[in-house]
Amino acid sequence: MNKILSKPTALIVEDENITRMETMDIFADAGFDVIEAWTGDMALHLLGKLPTIQLVFTDVRMPGRVDGIRLAQLIAERWPETAVMVCSGPLAFRPRTLPDKARFFPKPFSLNEVSSTALALVA
């Protein structure tokens, strides 16, 4: 990937509208091309179509068959090069079910921490 010619692409997966809007702005401000999805299924579809996606930032709890944890697992299997950031409220899920490489952020998250981590992951 030629980082000089193109911005890195981030996929934001979040079912809550305003939160997704703001997260997309954070990533855009950090220098990403941003695309959005509001379900895990939709995210998988986009990942299959757009090999340029370098980073996925996903909520855990979303409607549909694939939640954020499952999405992170599937990405680790199918697109091991793609970085994954997972954020959620402190829902009773076991962080050990996340792939090793995936990074977890509790809600509400710190803007700076999210954007600096995102940049570090695609650097």
Place this chain on the structure above:
Amino acid sequence: MNDPAGHARKAALSGYDILQSPTEPSFDDLVALATQICDTPVGLISFVASDRQWFKARIGFAPCETPLSQSVCAHALAEGDILIIPDLTQDLRTRDNTLVTGEPFIRFYAGAVLTAANGIAIGTLCVIDSKPRPEGLTPQQASGLQALARQVMTQLELRRAIRERDRALTTSDEARDALQISEERFRLSSRATTDVMWDWDREGDTFHWDDALTRVYGYVASAVTPTAAWWFEHIHPEDRERVRQKALSATEMGPRWADAYRFQRADGTYADVLNQAFLVRSKAGRVLRMTGVMLDNSARAAADQHQSLLNHELSHRLKNTLAIVQAIAAQTLRNAASLDSARDALLQRLIALGKAHDILLASNTEQAGMEAVIRGALALHDNQQAGRFRIEGPPLEIGPKAALALALMIHELATNAVKYGALSTDAGHIGIRWQIEVAGDDPQLRLCWTESGGPPVSTPSRTGFGTRLIERGLAGTIGGTVKLEYRPSGVTCDLVAPVAGFQEKVEILN
């Protein structure tokens, strides 16, 4: 009654419960034998009560009782053995007796005394003739009469023994009835609980469960083998060995045994049970028997689990709400012209969000009425001027996501209207109308926001967060399209979205 002998006799008679009893063949037979042996026309079994004599059996004599004044037998009692009076008219004790002086003019009397086991004389077996009998009774007749008198007493004792046996049987019947009632009461009360009683005879390895096993766990009696092995087989495999070891080693424990484990229901599912038992031991300390109660704790465990789930859910939603607030704050600041305007805008947005939450929380179903959500969002901008808003549409319950999105959209539209549109002048007003359009399988909600009477409108030069909230408020899971137009006559906003998306509920995770 100052008569100790009379008292004792009364007590003895009462013990035999003989007075006023009906005639009985065995007594009648003894009287018949007495008259035959003694060759008399009259024979009586007479019991001497305190005020009269009463005849248990009689031959040749009509009255069933006479006053004591007419009793010859009363004199016999004093003799203690047998009294023979050959001619009653000649005896000082009887010559004035009205039965002698008048009808039936009795003349000869022989009475063998009836003596109770405790030595108390209670009456006689007597024979009577209307003719004097100077020779009295032959020794054979006398001893025969006395033998019959003893038979009378034997009959009386037998009669009493039978009565006592019957009374004992009655008592045990009553005890049995009481036991049945008690068991019934227990069975009924136990039906109100999920407790199952059980009884394990360790010596014979028989294991009895009460009916509740059927009621609570669904096992028909025929499906239950009455052994401890059956019990162990129906314990969850992960708990089984531990429970078995503990139950079998109960020998070393105190008077009680208790364990908690998963017990399989007839349908294959498991109940969380608490099982407690008393141990019955031999003198040597060996456990002979365990009797216990198995309580179904599943409902409690499920309630605890549900509570815990709700706590997680609440925590999760709170964090989500905070994330939304964070996003609104960040977006407001990002697009604000000044900190002051940002502060006002943020405050108002949070109020609109809060109102929508209030409306959602007011219903238990996490649904909100469309009109209530709209009015809640407009409340902040309503200067109470009549006719400002025309709100029309069919009743429609909408889900939490749609309610929050709609509240924020309406709030932003109204905010813009106050600043630049219909609400910036007194003459302006706004129509908010919605309807459901059914075309195909997917009914659509159409909502129209129409401003009129305000100043001429022009398209703003820049789009802020407010406009994004309006135009993209439904994007994502709710779906649908929003068309915002700055017409010179007033702003219009047309929203079309699938009713299904608007009504979607948030499911509690498990």
